[in-house]
Amino acid sequence: MDKSGGVWRMVSAMGLSGTIGAFAVFSGQSPLTVVLFRCLIGAVALLGWLWYTGGWTKLDRSAGAWIAAGAAAIIGNWLCLFSAFSLCGISIATVIYHVQPFMLVLLAALAQRQAPDWRQAPFLLLAFVGVALTSGINVNAHQPALLQGVLLALAAGFLYALATLATRKLKAYPPAQIAGLQLVIGVIVLAPMATFEVGKFSAQAWGSLLVVGLVHTGLVYNLMYGAFQRLRAxxxxxxxxxxxxxxxxxxxxLFNAKLGPLQWLGMALILTSMLGNQRIGQTVRGSTADGQSVRPQA
Incomplete structure (x- = not known):
């Protein structure tokens, strides 16, 4: 698998993902309904594209198991995170959820049976502080079912890390095939639990669900899984x-949110952490080019 192109894929996927909340709100539907249609429309888009391009690769038993494991993780991730939003608030849930990069690095290190590259740890910590500041948490605010929401957000982050690692076990398969099959599994699991009336959906609801399915799922997961296959954890x-x-x-x-000085500082910290991490990545690649040994890909 060609390792080039991983960064722009991940940047594009994360940038588009950041807008999904707006379209979920515009749809006016429950989290379960949004997730179900995300799976359904995304699966049709991804597998349709795969059929059109003729990119299907025959699965072996091991690949099937990893796809199923990834499906369980990513669908569980969506359900836990959306539920956490309603229990402890979007700001707290978002910050807790973004503990997941630390989980990803540690899980990847365990899978490799060696210590992670600790040179990048300060930048991950800096980014986490930035997320906390940009979320504008009010630690004194009363939140119903706070503990349950925090635990669900933690579970969502852990499941995201597991889904990432599962995808990295499938480097021989097209991203559209991996994500498409995982979404089919999601439809099968979620459909019996869904309660909605399609006839009552407005044009705005349909438009929002289509964007969530086609763009935030079909396009984003093709980009994101391609990045997972190319980049270090x-x-x-x-x-x-x-x-x-x-x-x-x-x-x-879109919603006229007001940013305070600390939130602007948080966004600056996130940018700084990204730039610092990329400098370390360039140093590692440079060391490889000079013939020095570096640890293998996760």
Whole structure:
């Protein structure tokens, strides 16, 4: 698998992902309904594209198991995160959820049976602080079912990290095939639990659900899984912080959210962490070119 092109894929995927909250709100539907249609429309888009391009690759038993594991992780991730939003608030849930890059780095290190590249740890920590500041948490605010929401957000982050690692076990398969099959599994699991009336959907609801399915799922997961197959776990973790930064910018532009000085500082910290991480990545690649040994890909 060609390792080039991973960064722009991840940046694009995270940038687009940051706008999904707005379209979920515009749809006016429950989280379960949005997730179900995301799976359904996304699966049709991805597998349709795969059929059109003739890119289907025959699965072996091991690949099927990893796809199923990834499907369970990513669908569970969506359900846990959306539920956490309603229990502890979007700001707290978002910050807790973004502990996931640390989980990803540690899980990747465990899979490799060696220590992670700790040179990138300060930049991950800096990015996490940036996310906390941009989210504008009010630690004194009363939140119903706060503990349950925090635990669900943590579970969502852990499941995202597992989905990332599962995808990295499938480098021989097209991203559209991996994501498409995982979404089919999501439809099968979620459909029996859904309660909605299609006839009552407005034009805005249909338009929003189509964008969520085609853009935020079909396009984004093709880009994101392609990035997962090409990048080191630490780089994926650092670039993941683009998501909350774009989400905040979307909130500012579309819903007239007001940013305070600390939130602007937080966005600056996120950018700084990304730039610092990329400098380390360039150093590692330079060392490889000079013939020095570096640890293998996760």
């Amino acid at each position: 630490e780089t994926i973790a650092s670039l993941s912080f683009i998501y909350p930064a774009v989400a905040l910018a979307t909130d500012l532009l």
